[in-house]
Amino acid sequence: AGAAAAPRPIRKSAKLAEVCYDIRGPVLVRAKQMEDEGHKIIKLNIGNLAAFGFDSPEEIQMDMIRNLPNAAGYSDSKGIFSARKAVMHYTQQKGIKGVTIEDIYIGNGVSELIVMAMNALLDAGDEVLVPAPDYPLWTAAVSLSGGKPVHYLCDESKGWLPDIDDMRAKINANTRAIVVINPNNPTGAVYPEETLKQIVALAREHDLILYADEVYDKVLYEGVKHTSMAALSEDVLTIIFNGLSKNYRSCGYRAGWMVVCGDKRRANDYIEGLNMLASMRLCANVPGQYAIQTALGGYQSIDDLVAVGGRMRRQRDLAWELINQIPGVSCVKPEATLYMFPRLDPKVYPIEDDQAFIAELLEEERVLLVQGSGFNWPHPDHFRLVFLPHEDDLRDAIGRIARFLENYRKR
Numbered sequence: 120a121g122a123a124a125a126p127r128p129i130r131k132s133a134k135l136a137e138v139c140y141d142i143r144g145p146v147l148v149r150a151k152q153m154e155d156e157g158h159k160i161i162k163l164n165i166g167n168l169a170a171f172g173f174d175s176p177e178e179i180q181m182d183m184i185r186n187l188p189n190a191a192g193y194s195d196s197k198g199i200f201s202a203r204k205a206v207m208h209y210t211q212q213k214g215i216k217g218v219t220i221e222d223i224y225i226g227n228g229v230s231e232l233i234v235m236a237m238n239a240l241l242d243a244g245d246e247v248l249v250p251a252p253d254y255p256l257w258t259a260a261v262s263l264s265g266g267k268p269v270h271y272l273c274d275e276s277k278g279w280l281p282d283i284d285d286m287r288a289k290i291n292a293n294t295r296a297i298v299v300i301n302p303n304n305p306t307g308a309v310y311p312e313e314t315l316k317q318i319v320a321l322a323r324e325h326d327l328i329l330y331a332d333e334v335y336d337k338v339l340y341e342g343v344k345h346t347s348m349a350a351l352s353e354d355v356l357t358i359i360f361n362g363l364s365k366n367y368r369s370c371g372y373r374a375g376w377m378v379v380c381g382d383k384r385r386a387n388d389y390i391e392g393l394n395m396l397a398s399m400r401l402c403a404n405v406p407g408q409y410a411i412q413t414a415l416g417g418y419q420s421i422d423d424l425v426a427v428g429g430r431m432r433r434q435r436d437l438a439w440e441l442i443n444q445i446p447g448v449s450c451v452k453p454e455a456t457l458y459m460f461p462r463l464d465p466k467v468y469p470i471e472d473d474q475a476f477i478a479e480l481l482e483e484e485r486v487l488l489v490q491g492s493g494f495n496w497p498h499p500d501h502f503r504l505v506f507l508p509h510e511d512d513l514r515d516a517i518g519r520i521a522r523f524l525e526n527y528r529k530r
């Protein structure tokens with residue numbers, strides 16, 4: 120008696136119980152610790168272009184610097200006029216009809232806008248169809264907003280195209296929306312117009328909203344063409360997401376946008392919700408907003424990097440070749456993005472816990488990957504590899520992965 124009660128542990132909110140974002144998860148924490156201990160880690164875990172010498176265009180940097188004196192105040196919640204006007208022209212180039220300045224929201228990267236779009240929409244019990252594998256922020260944002268993510272499969276045997284039958288089978292009375300990530304992270308797939316049209320038809324039939332994350336729409340190899348989801352209908356409410364992070368190698372400037380397309384009249388109430396959330400965070404980082412007009416109107420330097428002989432293209436080709444040479448490993452060739460999502464044949468590599476597998480690779484070979492389950496892939500038989508390092512580093516890293524797997528096979 121008399122002893123003071125022990126202070127209560129401070130716990131995270133219950134709403135975080137279902138939220139997962141493993142790209143910066145526990146294995147990354149261990150990698151940082153190893154770096155602090157003096158080890159060099161080869162990081163194939165995150166699409167941070169500038170960190171690998173893919174500099175953001177100088178033109179963008181100079182214009183941001185020039186505009187810095189104008190950028191100290193808050194802007195309009197939806198963003199500065201010049202940026203939104205440039206995005207409006209961009210939607211016209213992509214063949215999207217009927218977009219006005221009012222339909223465009225500038226955010227602190229696409230990330231902020233994804234969370235905002237889900238928060239404004241979802242109530243408990245609402246379901247959103249999200250791809251498996253996915254960029255995990257989508258699943259996390261649905262959960263955080265109180266909704267239920269339901270995963271539709273992308274089919275590896277068909278070049279990772281969405282399985283439309285699976286998508287259809289998972290629609291029920293609680294379904295509110297379908298998320299499509301095209302070009303896709305983590306698989307590197309680009310969807311043909313025919314597939315996109317089938318998804319539009321499903322959305323129309325079941326009265327669903329389409330969310331299209333198109334943040335890699337210029338990081339395209341093999342001369343593939345990207346069609347924006349919003350260019351395929353004027354009736355289905357389609358919200359597209361894009362920004363400077365990948366196409367313009369400017370992740371750190373946190374400049375992204377979201378455009379509400381399609382029949383907006385029936386979405387007045389939802390749009391009011393979006394406007395409220397945009398106002399509550401006052402505005403996006405203003406210096407970053409000044410980079411948008413320059414980027415969209417300027418020299419599209421990404422084209423040189425993805426063209427035959429370009430640095431990104433060479434690294435993609437090399438990484439894909441080397442990965443496929445490892446026994447029991449196969450990989451669909453990415454047509455876009457900075458990523459590939461190889462498969463480890465379960466007969467050769469009977470992995471039970473893919474996070475533990477990735478952690479072991481880190482300890483033994485000092486190479487950091489992200490496990491497939493981090494992208495909501497339901498089986499422990501994939502990982503994502505980022506092919507941003509220079510060719511010599513990629514050779515070294517994939518050589519280490521091959522050595523680790525060779526030892527794994529001998530166990």
Ligand code: PLP
Pocket residue numbers: 166227228229230231254300304332334361362363364370373374375
């Ligand atoms: N969407 C996808 C598919 C991504 O891969 C990423 C980042 O890797 C994002 C969104 C987030 O982009 P931003 O830097 O604009 O927040």
